[in-house]
Amino acid sequence: MLLLTALFERLNRWWSYRQTVRELSLLTDRDLYDLGLDRGEIDRVSRNASGF
Numbered sequence: 001m002l003l004l005t006a007l008f009e010r011l012n013r014w015w016s017y018r019q020t021v022r023e024l025s026l027l028t029d030r031d032l033y034d035l036g037l038d039r040g041e042i043d044r045v046s047r048n049a050s051g052f
Contacts, residue, residue: 016050 024032024042032038037045046052 013050013052017046017052020046020049 021042024037024046025039027035029039032042
């Protein structure tokens with residue numbers, strides 16, 4: 001049961017990571033700038049946000 005719980009948590013973190021990447025990638029460069037980001041930071045920010 002512990003293995004399934006760990007797997008489920010990992011899957012949820014991955015899903016959150018992918019969703020964050022997708023949403024940030026859809027923003028314009030101006031929108032990202034307003035957030036203090038550039039395109040090169042999307043992966044890092046998404047990983048930090050999701051705990052992935």
